[in-house]
Every structure is written in structure tokens, then in C-alpha cells.
Amino acid sequence: MKHSIATVSLSGTLPEKLKAIAAAGFDGVEIFENDLLYFDGSPKEVRDMCHDLNLEIMLFQPFRDFEGGPRDRLQRNLERAERKFDLMQELGTDKILVCSSVVPNVICDDAVIADDLHQLAELAAKRDIMIGYEALAWGKHVFSYKHAWQLVKTINHAHLGIILDSFHTMSILDDLSELENIPGEKIVFVQLADAPYLKMDVMEWSRHFRNFPGQGDFGLASFLAPILASGYQGPLSLEVFNDGFRAAPTTLTAADARKSLRYLEEITLNRMAAHVPPIAPTQPLFSPPPAAEYKGVEFLEFAVDEASGERLGKVLEQFSFTKTGQHKSKAVTLYQQGDINLILNAEPDSFAHAFFVAHGPSLCATAFAIGEASSALERATQYGCKPFESRVGPKERHIPAVRAPDGSLQYFVDAGDGKRSIYHADFELQPTVNTLLKNIDHFAIGLPAETMDNWVLHFRTVFGFVTEHEWTLPDPYGLMKSRVVRSTNNTVRIPLNISENRNTAIARSVSTYKGSGLQHIAFSTQDIFAAVALVRSNGVALLEISENYYDDLLARFSLEEAFVDRLKAHNILYDADQWGGGFLHVYSQPFEERFFFEIVQRMDGYDQYGAVNTPVRLAAQTQHRKKSLE
Ligand SMILES: O=C(O)c1ccc(O)c(O)c1
Numbered sequence: 001m002k003h004s005i006a007t008v009s010l011s012g013t014l015p016e017k018l019k020a021i022a023a024a025g026f027d028g029v030e031i032f033e034n035d036l037l038y039f040d041g042s043p044k045e046v047r048d049m050c051h052d053l054n055l056e057i058m059l060f061q062p063f064r065d066f067e068g069g070p071r072d073r074l075q076r077n078l079e080r081a082e083r084k085f086d087l088m089q090e091l092g093t094d095k096i097l098v099c100s101s102v103v104p105n106v107i108c109d110d111a112v113i114a115d116d117l118h119q120l121a122e123l124a125a126k127r128d129i130m131i132g133y134e135a136l137a138w139g140k141h142v143f144s145y146k147h148a149w150q151l152v153k154t155i156n157h158a159h160l161g162i163i164l165d166s167f168h169t170m171s172i173l174d175d176l177s178e179l180e181n182i183p184g185e186k187i188v189f190v191q192l193a194d195a196p197y198l199k200m201d202v203m204e205w206s207r208h209f210r211n212f213p214g215q216g217d218f219g220l221a222s223f224l225a226p227i228l229a230s231g232y233q234g235p236l237s238l239e240v241f242n243d244g245f246r247a248a249p250t251t252l253t254a255a256d257a258r259k260s261l262r263y264l265e266e267i268t269l270n271r272m273a274a275h276v277p278p279i280a281p282t283q284p285l286f287s288p289p290p291a292a293e294y295k296g297v298e299f300l301e302f303a304v305d306e307a308s309g310e311r312l313g314k315v316l317e318q319f320s321f322t323k324t325g326q327h328k329s330k331a332v333t334l335y336q337q338g339d340i341n342l343i344l345n346a347e348p349d350s351f352a353h354a355f356f357v358a359h360g361p362s363l364c365a366t367a368f369a370i371g372e373a374s375s376a377l378e379r380a381t382q383y384g385c386k387p388f389e390s391r392v393g394p395k396e397r398h399i400p401a402v403r404a405p406d407g408s409l410q411y412f413v414d415a416g417d418g419k420r421s422i423y424h425a426d427f428e429l430q431p432t433v434n435t436l437l438k439n440i441d442h443f444a445i446g447l448p449a450e451t452m453d454n455w456v457l458h459f460r461t462v463f464g465f466v467t468e469h470e471w472t473l474p475d476p477y478g479l480m481k482s483r484v485v486r487s488t489n490n491t492v493r494i495p496l497n498i499s500e501n502r503n504t505a506i507a508r509s510v511s512t513y514k515g516s517g518l519q520h521i522a523f524s525t526q527d528i529f530a531a532v533a534l535v536r537s538n539g540v541a542l543l544e545i546s547e548n549y550y551d552d553l554l555a556r557f558s559l560e561e562a563f564v565d566r567l568k569a570h571n572i573l574y575d576a577d578q579w580g581g582g583f584l585h586v587y588s589q590p591f592e593e594r595f596f597f598e599i600v601q602r603m604d605g606y607d608q609y610g611a612v613n614t615p616v617r618l619a620a621q622t623q624h625r626k627k628s629l630e
């Protein structure tokens with residue numbers, strides 16, 4: 001299987017784009033005409049550049065508004081095509097994308113359109129060029145792949161085929177059942193793009209919000225599977241118009257692009273294998289070890305120095321964690337409660353120390369308890385992650401790890417061979433005292449806004465996580481957007497938060513950490529009232545919630561007044577879902593303006609995160625911060 005990408009998908013000048021595309025491991029490119037127009041060298045130079053980079057120019061595009069135009073313009077349109085064919089010869093490519101006409105006065109008559117396309121195919125035949133006809137979702141007369149295919153089939157010309165672009169098909173929720181009836185040799189090219197579902201004009205949506213497979217909401221495997229079953233032998237090519245990617249670092253976007261095609265191949269292959277009877281692809285597809293089975297968050301590790309480590313340790317003790325271990329040879333301490341393991345790493349001259357120097361007290365590593373760590377590492381490696389080699393002391397255990405998009409570490413810990421053993425090897429362990437807090441329910445990370453897609457792809461590919469739909473939530477000074485990535489079995493949940501405004505809590509967090517960073521950790525409990533009473537008696541300062549919130553709770557839910565009074569007395573927030581599940585949660589004051597803790601109790605299958613209460617929390621935190629500045 002060959003892989004290609006349209007130059008329009010990346011930021012930079014044409015040479016920068018081509019270099020990044022080659023470095024990311026693509027076999028070829030679609031040259032988007034504008035990139036050529038803006039380039040100050042000749043088409044021959046572009047051809048040579050691609051040749052030197054070992055990139056094939058797989059397609060030239062787009063050729064617009066050709067078919068069904070005013071009759072007196074047809075000749076001129078054919079001449080226009082000839083000029084593009086000349087250009088293609090200079091570039092050394094033999095495929096051109098012709099997209100369906102969007103002009104309002106197009107002749108809406110299939111016979112006229114078929115005749116025009118036939119004439120174009122005749123011209124192309126003389127140059128041994130292949131025309132690929134693509135239906136734009138906003139085409140005036142032809143806007144569906146079925147219509148385009150109907151025309152191509154009827155014209156039946158050796159130099160005319162169809163181009164299938166996932167965006168134009170998935171965006172209009174088109175029926176996919178005809179795809180399997182298109183013979184592979186009639187498919188000139190396949191363009192792939194994902195996108196979030198948005199209710200807006202489809203052209204604007206297409207030109208600004210496409211993203212890479214795995215970053216959006218389209219079920220792209222259902223689009224690609226019938227194409228790969230058809231015997232299509234051409235490349236998979238990404239064509240992604242995205243405002244963020246136009247501004248993002250070119251090499252990083254190109255690397256994500258390449259990764260996204262691997263992901264799409266993997267999920268498409270799985271879909272084809274699950275079909276009854278199984279369908280065999282006619283080209284080999286990327287097939288890494290399957291995603292691990294996640295058992296939970298094994299530990300979270302904080303980069304601290306001695307002083308901040310002591311302060312954080314004190315807070316954890318207030319949350320009734322026990323300092324159960326001191327590392328045998330390093331300045332590393334372990335705090336435990338229930339199944340929660342938190343590590344504070346103040347070791348000089350370590351990965352954690354470098355992280356501390358760059359970001360201050362922060363989360364520098366996350367460990368996941370999983371079925372088989374070696375297979376998870378192999379999967380990560382095949383997806384392009386470099387395994388992280390840490391220095392391991394004598395008798396210490398080596399734990400496989402990769403880097404998260406922000407450079408922090410993500411460890412894969414075998415849950416199979418005795419859960420506590422990783423701590424026994426490295427720490428002199430004391431028993432824990434309390435078990436009111438049981439587990440890490442979720443932990444949230446604040447990200448620089450432009451990095452969200454990058455993180456989502458990382459979790460979907462390397463981890464095999466799924467994503468939930470995005471929430472947009474008001475902060476007193478702007479908006480925050482939140483998207484949860486989680487393991488399919490819900491044992492690991494990570495809300496990823498961004499904000500494009502300058503003074504929101506997330507924006508301040510990004511500036512404090514100088515990058516992404518931990519927002520909060522939510523600990524689960526079976527008895528939130530007891531947990532709150534205990535941590536309060538230990539001196540934990542909770543976030544105070546306004547009276548108005550509780551009045552509104554009474555109005556919104558049919559709750560007993562006495563129960564709401566109890567919530568109010570404990571500063572506990574409440575949510576319920578439509579299936580009878582309930583959610584109780586409470587927040588601490590932040591630790592040094594960085595992160596805070598949440599205690600949550602899920603009841604009767606509640607599966608969300610209390611997002612409706614996030615604006616309440618953000619407002620309360622802002623008020624608290626202002627008061628403390630007074
Ligand atoms: O937005 C457009 O005009 C446009 C052009 C060429 C394509 O292949 C496409 O999918 C969209």
C-alpha cells in the first residue's frame with residue numbers, strides 16, 4: 001500500500017512541505033495547484049525536488065468548473081485543460097483531479113455533462129493522462145459519489161475514472177452501499193480526511209475543519225473497507241484543509257498524518273476481518289499488535305524539588321494518603337491509598353529533574369496497568385514512538401515507556417505479575433492506613449489549544465483509546481473545550497482541555513507550566529460524605545460553592561431538601577444522567593496555582609464527568625483566586 005498526502009494539508013513553503021512529507025515516510029504527494037502558484041521555481045524544479053526526496057507526484061489537483069459550463073466556453077475550458085496537461089508533463093505526473101462544477105449556471109443535464117467529460121478524457125488519452133472525477137459535496141449538479149460514478153460508468157472511457165474523497169461522502173451522511181460496486185480499476189485515487197461533526201455550511205466545514213483519520217468523528221473504516229475490497233491498487237492519500245494545521249509545525253503535522261493512515265489501515269483491516277464472511281484486502285495493511293487491555297492508572301509521578309515535594313506530600317497526607325515508601329537509592333517517595341499510587345520524584349540529575357526545571361512541580365510520568373506491557377510497547381513502536389530508555393539502578397525493575405506528545409513519560413506496567421511488585425522492588429514499603437479513596441477515576445490535562453488533535457491521535461493510535469464528544473464550557477474569561485479520551489473498558493479516563501482565550505484557567509495553566517500540564521486528579525470513593533469529613537478534618541481546604549448553585553439544584557432535580565443541605569454543607573456538587581445514574585463530586589483548592597484534587601462518587605452507572613458543573617467550578621476558582629490576591 002502506498003501513502004500520499006496533498007501539499008495543502010501542511011504549513012510552510014512548498015520545499016518545506018515536501019521535505020516534511022518525505023521525512024514522515026510518505027511515498028508520494030498530491031500537488032495542490034496553489035502551492036505551485038505560490039512557489040517561485042519552475043514545475044521542473046518541483047519535479048526534481050520530489051525526485052531527490054524520493055517522492056512520487058501522484059496527482060495534480062484541482063481542475064475546477066469544467067463540465068456543464070456555458071456552451072460557448074467549452075472550447076476554452078478544453079484549452080485550459082491542455083495547459084494543465086502541459087504543466088503535468090513538466091511535473092511528471094499523469095493523474096489529474098477534476099472536481100464537479102460549483103458555478104450556479106451549470107447545465108444540470110447528465111447527457112451534456114457526460115459529453116463534456118468524454119471530450120476531456122479524449123484529450124487526456126492523447127497525453128496518456130488519467131482524469132479522476134470527484135464529486136464535491138457542494139457541487140451544483142453532481143454532489144454525490146454515486147452520481148459521479150454513474151457518469152463515469154456511462155462514459156466508460158479508459159482515461160476517465162472516479163476519485164473518492166471521504167469528506168464529500170461522509171459529510172453528507174451519504175449511503176455507502178454503492179462503494180462496493182465500483183471496480184477497483186475505475187477508482188483513480190482515494191482521498192481521506194476525517195472531521196468533527198459540525199452543523200455548518202459544508203464547504204466552510206470542508207475547507208477549515210477537516211482533520212486526519214482518528215482525529216474526527218467520521219467512521220472512516222466503513223468508507224475505506226469496500227474500496228480496499230474492490231481491488232483498488234492506488235495509494236491512500238490525505239487531503240486535509242485545516243486552519244490549525246496551516247499554522248502548526250510542518251514536521252509534526254506530517255508525522256501525525258503518516259500515523260493517522262496507519263491507524264485507518266488498522267481499523268479498516270479489523271472491520272474487514274469482522275465482516276461475515278471476512279473480506280480480504282487486496283493490498284497488505286498495517287497490522288500492529290492489538291491495543292492492550294487497560295486495567296487502570298498504575299501510578300502518577302510528579303516532578304518536584306525537595307521543598308515542593310514536601311509541600312505536596314503534606315497535601316497528600318491531608319487527603320489521607322500514607323507515605324508508604326522511600327526509594328532505596330533515590331530521592332523518590334511513594335504515597336498510597338486504596339489502589340492509588342502517587343510518586344514524588346525529587347531525584348537530582350534525573351528525567352524528573354529535567355522536567356521540573358522546565359515546568360516546575362508537575363506531572364512528569366503516567367503509568368498504565370495493562371495486560372501485556374511488551375506487546376503495548378511493540379504497538380507504540382510500530383506507531384512511530386521511540387521507546388524511552390531510563391537509567392535503571394541495580395535490582396530495580398525496567399518499565400517500558402514512551403513519550404507523550406509533551407515529552408512526559410507514559411509507562412506500560414504488566415498488571416499480570418503481582419500488582420505491587422514494582423514498588424516492592426524499588427521501595428521499603430510501609431502498610432497504608434486509609435482506603436476511603438479507592439482509585440484514580442480520571443485525571444485531566446490542560447493543553448496548548450493547537451495541540452489537541454495531536455494528543456487525540458496519540459491516545460487513539462498508541463493506546464487504542466476512544467474519544468467522547470467535545471464539550472464547550474464557559475470560563476469567566478472565555479471558553480474551555482474538553483474532550484475525553486478513555487480506554488474502551490473505561491478503566492482509564494483522561495479529559496483533555498484547551499482554551500483559545502488568553503485569560504481562562506486553562507490558558508493560565510498553559511502559561512504557568514510553559515506547556516501542557518496536569519489540571520486535576522479525581523479520586524473515586526464509595527462514601528463521599530465520609531471522605532469529605534475526613535480530608536476536611538485533616539485540614540484540606542475545599543472549593544467553596546455558591547448558595548445559588550444549591551437553590552438551582554433544588555429547582556433542576558427532584559432532590560430532598562435535607563439532601564441538598566447536606567451537599568451544601570460539604571461543598572459537594574451533584575449531577576444525574578437520564579438513566580438514573582447520579583454523581584457527587586467535590587474539589588480542593590489548587591496546589592500552588594497548578595492542579596487540584598477532586599473526589600468523586602459514581603452511583604448507579606453514571607458514566608460522565610459532571611461537565612455541567614465545570615462552569616460552576618471555574619467561577620468558584622476564579623473568585624477564590626481573586627480573593628486571595630486582594
Ligand atoms: O474545497 C475545494 O474546493 C476542494 C478542492 C479539491 C478537492 O479535492 C476537494 O476535496 C475540495
Ligand SMILES: [Mg+2]
Nearest residue numbers: 134165191239
Ligand atoms: Mg478531494
